[in-house]
Amino acid sequence: MRIVASLSLLATLALLAVTAHAEPIAIVGAKVHVKPGQVVDNATVVIDNGKITAVGANVAAPAGAKVIDGKGKVVTAGLIEAVSAVGLVGVDLESSSVDGRFGATDPVHADPVHASYDARDGFAPRDITVGVARTGGITVVVAAPAGALVAGQSAAFALDSSTDAIRAPAAMHVDLGANGAAGGSRGKALELLREILDDARAYGRDKAGYDRNQKRRMIADHLDLDALQPVLAGRVPVVVGADSEADIRAVLRIAADYKLRIAITGGAEAWRVGKELAAAKVPVFLDPMQNLPGSLAASDVNDDGAAVLDKAGVTVGISTLGTAGMARTLRQLAGNAVGHGMPWDKALAAVTTVPAALYGLAGRGTIEKGNVADVVVWSGDPLELTTAAETVIINGKVQSLETHQTRLLQRYRK
Amino acid sequence: MRWGIPLVVTLCACTPVRVRPTPPKADEPKLDIVAPWLDPEAFWPKGTPEKPRPLADALADPGTPPVVIRNATIMTATGQAFDKGLMVVDKGVISYVGPADDVVPLPAGAIEIDGTGKVVTPGIIDAHSHLGVYAAPAAQANDDGNEMTAPVTAQVRAEYGYWPQDPQIARALAGGVTTSLILPGSANLIGGRGFTVQMKPARTAREAAFPGAPSTVKMACGENPKRVYGGKGGPQTRMAEYTTFRTTFLEAANYAAKWNAYEKMKALWNEKRLRAAEIEGKRADRKRKIPGETAPEPPAVDLKLETLAGVLRGDVLVEIHCYRADEMANMINISKEMGFKIRSFHHALEAYKIRDVLVKEGIAINTWADWWGFKMEAYDGIPENAALMTEAGGRATIHSDSAIGTQRLNQEAAKAMAAGRRAGIQITDDMALRWITANPAWVLGIDSVTGTLEEGKRADVVVWNGTPFSAYARADVVIIGGTVAYERAKGMRASDFELGHGVLDGTASATPATAPTAGSATKPAADPMGAPR
Numbered sequence A: 001m002r003i004v005a006s007l008s009l010l011a012t013l014a015l016l017a018v019t020a021h022a023e024p025i026a027i028v029g030a031k032v033h034v035k036p037g038q039v040v041d042n043a044t045v046v047i048d049n050g051k052i053t054a055v056g057a058n059v060a061a062p063a064g065a066k067v068i069d070g071k072g073k074v075v076t077a078g079l080i081e082a083v084s085a086v087g088l089v090g091v092d093l094e095s096s097s098v099d100g101r102f103g104a105t106d107p108v109h110a111d112p113v114h115a116s117y118d119a120r121d122g123f124a125p126r127d128i129t130v131g132v133a134r135t136g137g138i139t140v141v142v143a144a145p146a147g148a149l150v151a152g153q154s155a156a157f158a159l160d161s162s163t164d165a166i167r168a169p170a171a172m173h174v175d176l177g178a179n180g181a182a183g184g185s186r187g188k189a190l191e192l193l194r195e196i197l198d199d200a201r202a203y204g205r206d207k208a209g210y211d212r213n214q215k216r217r218m219i220a221d222h223l224d225l226d227a228l229q230p231v232l233a234g235r236v237p238v239v240v241g242a243d244s245e246a247d248i249r250a251v252l253r254i255a256a257d258y259k260l261r262i263a264i265t266g267g268a269e270a271w272r273v274g275k276e277l278a279a280a281k282v283p284v285f286l287d288p289m290q291n292l293p294g295s296l297a298a299s300d301v302n303d304d305g306a307a308v309l310d311k312a313g314v315t316v317g318i319s320t321l322g323t324a325g326m327a328r329t330l331r332q333l334a335g336n337a338v339g340h341g342m343p344w345d346k347a348l349a350a351v352t353t354v355p356a357a358l359y360g361l362a363g364r365g366t367i368e369k370g371n372v373a374d375v376v377v378w379s380g381d382p383l384e385l386t387t388a389a390e391t392v393i394i395n396g397k398v399q400s401l402e403t404h405q406t407r408l409l410q411r412y413r414k
Numbered sequence B: 001m002r003w004g005i006p007l008v009v010t011l012c013a014c015t016p017v018r019v020r021p022t023p024p025k026a027d028e029p030k031l032d033i034v035a036p037w038l039d040p041e042a043f044w045p046k047g048t049p050e051k052p053r054p055l056a057d058a059l060a061d062p063g064t065p066p067v068v069i070r071n072a073t074i075m076t077a078t079g080q081a082f083d084k085g086l087m088v089v090d091k092g093v094i095s096y097v098g099p100a101d102d103v104v105p106l107p108a109g110a111i112e113i114d115g116t117g118k119v120v121t122p123g124i125i126d127a128h129s130h131l132g133v134y135a136a137p138a139a140q141a142n143d144d145g146n147e148m149t150a151p152v153t154a155q156v157r158a159e160y161g162y163w164p165q166d167p168q169i170a171r172a173l174a175g176g177v178t179t180s181l182i183l184p185g186s187a188n189l190i191g192g193r194g195f196t197v198q199m200k201p202a203r204t205a206r207e208a209a210f211p212g213a214p215s216t217v218k219m220a221c222g223e224n225p226k227r228v229y230g231g232k233g234g235p236q237t238r239m240a241e242y243t244t245f246r247t248t249f250l251e252a253a254n255y256a257a258k259w260n261a262y263e264k265m266k267a268l269w270n271e272k273r274l275r276a277a278e279i280e281g282k283r284a285d286r287k288r289k290i291p292g293e294t295a296p297e298p299p300a301v302d303l304k305l306e307t308l309a310g311v312l313r314g315d316v317l318v319e320i321h322c323y324r325a326d327e328m329a330n331m332i333n334i335s336k337e338m339g340f341k342i343r344s345f346h347h348a349l350e351a352y353k354i355r356d357v358l359v360k361e362g363i364a365i366n367t368w369a370d371w372w373g374f375k376m377e378a379y380d381g382i383p384e385n386a387a388l389m390t391e392a393g394g395r396a397t398i399h400s401d402s403a404i405g406t407q408r409l410n411q412e413a414a415k416a417m418a419a420g421r422r423a424g425i426q427i428t429d430d431m432a433l434r435w436i437t438a439n440p441a442w443v444l445g446i447d448s449v450t451g452t453l454e455e456g457k458r459a460d461v462v463v464w465n466g467t468p469f470s471a472y473a474r475a476d477v478v479i480i481g482g483t484v485a486y487e488r489a490k491g492m493r494a495s496d497f498e499l500g501h502g503v504l505d506g507t508a509s510a511t512p513a514t515a516p517t518a519g520s521a522t523k524p525a526a527d528p529m530g531a532p533r
Helices: A002-020 A128-135 A186-205 A207-211 A222-227 A245-258 A270-279 A305-311 A324-339 A344-350 A353-359 A404-413 B005-012 B055-059 B168-174 B223-229 B238-280 B303-313 B325-338 B351-361 B385-391 B405-422 B429-434 B438-443
Strands: A025-035 A038-048 A051-056 A066-069 A074-077 A079-084 A138-143 A150-158 A167-175 A238-242 A262-266 A284-286 A316-318 A375-378 A389-394 B067-075 B081-090 B093-099 B111-114 B119-122 B124-129 B177-182 B190-193 B195-198 B215-220 B316-322 B344-347 B364-367 B396-398 B461-464 B475-480 B483-487
Touching (some): A079 A324, A079 A353, A128 A138, A128 A324, A128 A389, A128 A404, A138 A324, A138 A353, A138 A389, A150 A222, A186 A245, A238 A245, A245 A262, A270 A284, A284 A305, A305 A344, A316 A344, A316 A353, A324 A344, A324 B405, B067 B461, B124 B344, B124 B405, B168 B475, B168 B483, B177 B405, B177 B438, B177 B475, B190 B303, B223 B238, B238 B303, B238 B325, B303 B316, B316 B325, B325 B351, B351 B385, B364 B385, B385 B396, B385 B405, B396 B405, B396 B438, B405 B429, B429 B438
Parallel strands (some): A025 A066, A025 A074, A079 A138, A167 A238, A238 A262, A262 A284, B067 B119, B215 B316, B316 B344, B344 B364, B364 B396
Antiparallel strands (some): A074 A375, A138 A150, A150 A167, A375 A389, B067 B081, B081 B093, B119 B461, B177 B195, B190 B215, B475 B483
């Protein structure tokens, strides 16, 4: 009797759970990239209660499921924009719409330390850039501060208007600046970075002494020093914006000295450091369309840097590196990497599993059974230009693809 | 007409001495202003210094070897396409384009390009570029695109800021761009003259100039001028911006009127001199004085107002940076009030809101596929802009305004095409191709000689490795005026700046810049630039 009662209680609870959540979703008959390199044709993906509950060729849609016809479609995990301004920067040129952007003129020297900045405090989950990014199949962004030597802590957000981050801090962001030499020397900037890390270490070893004013002068405030503790402990990665070969090599030395877990972003000349980056297992996030010798400090830019790095064994991520309005072009960037020699699966990984791994976004980046249901149904090859994200599912829910732009189109279409 | 030389002839009865400067060579566009001391009588005829080179000069390149492209899909941007097409280029001009099975006499010694599996299109034309004037690497020393010293600098020319060694030029060429309109920046209401340029290696700006291309002027309305000048004397508001346009054009009209009056006086004066000579039974000459009267004095030449007088006369094409629909309408109103024609609006993110007006006025737009939101006047940009304008019967181009974007205008056109189709707008591949070829040719005023693949047109051609409307598309061969300017198999040509360092100069790179994926399309050719002459 007791067992029966428990069972009925469980059934009631299960029923409640089902009614509390949306009906299950089944995407039927699609070409499914379960994860990069693992493709199943004519497969079905079942989503229930926010999770992937089944995926494969011999999976049946559960009774009562909302069925999405996947015939002729391609299904991937939602794309993850690894270094983003979505939610932080709305209209770039209006200061009231800009958050987490520091010392624009001299990021390294003018206003160097913002370690305690927390992107959760600046993120606007309903900014118009959020909806537009979603139309590009982006389901997660890592909203990242920029423009200071230590710009602060990023946070990963699902783009379903969630107000809570899925991971915070996602990383500590360091920017060596394209014009790092403007206020002094590049070497001085790196020295300053070591000084900040030294201070944080000294602070962490004797917080009580700091509070009693028994410590030497520190160049960062106590909240900044606090924020750097998980970084020194290796729990939070450091994402370093660095373009020149010299900077990248210097950052590798600092990472080794302080035992930091790091990633490089920008990486214009990273292809020159492929062997060392691969050996140190440091991923590089780049925009494959940035093939110009942009600055005198980093002018040796390879047209196919992503492919060269991949070949050298470096983990390559792809990102727009911070333009909020252009996040939706992420897949075009990945497509261009393929056009310049990167294997297609690696390019898909670069916008899904690679950022998920760096930031520790558990259960995201692939649509394996049990994972969070961030899923996109594409009209064709997701890395192509003439295809579209037709259905975007985040945390198991089908998202509206209506935006400021689609509403304008409706008004003026007639 | 020169007077006085006949006198010399009668005196010496030999070959007349020609004081006139020798006519320019084909690759040396004539200077707009002929130094007055060379020809005092011809000084400022009709008040205009413009003596444009004929656009037909763009078609004359007898020195280039013929090119034959076989078995390619040829998209002509005229509405026609050939699945297995043949194209023949002779003396820099397309002499045949059509089905491969037609019997066509082939010129001897032609460079043969196997087009199997490839797609041939006209060369891409970027109607809005700053290559050469915002050169890479970004260095203060090379920042020559925005004369931010006064809101009206109609006298300056992008040509003088164009650095032909900008490494970005070779990269645009590798993206299939054959011609660009290099514009001054948009800080100023009237920023100066544009420069229509071929994307080919050159030692000087003039060597790269598109022969005979009409003159253009860059204007800008909206946020940029007020942001730049709000703190230094204005305009601080849009009110002052449009007022300044009006007062400046009134000044220009006044200047043009002075020159017209002078021209009339000069004609009268010459008639009088002729009559006086007739009465005296002598030949008229320019030194002849008329007792009691003085010759009319020409007004002072003002280079700023010369540009704008050129606009009023219709000699200079007007290219206006403008985002918002209401601001484009303001500019149209002012153009009607002042009596000039707008050739096209640039960026024009809200063109879709007033596409009926733009179509009626015959004004083109140059826009992006999906840039938006970076400032308030870009807030309402939508990806269907070009498609809606096209559907309404208007002329749209996809432009770049970016050294990154210009390398991939084919991709940008693909995105805009797809967005239009998703909205139910019938955009054919040919229409999308016209956005980056025939239509920008019209914006630049060179559509009679380039922009489509037609017999008799200049051979500005791209051979793609497949459909150009793909993220994976690469230009395999780019031909400018009949000359192979780029071959992917051989890689990009390093600019002088990159020699000895940088990936494009093979002597310094650890790995090749681009992995060659196709065999060489042509016989080994000399450096396209050739030895200095």
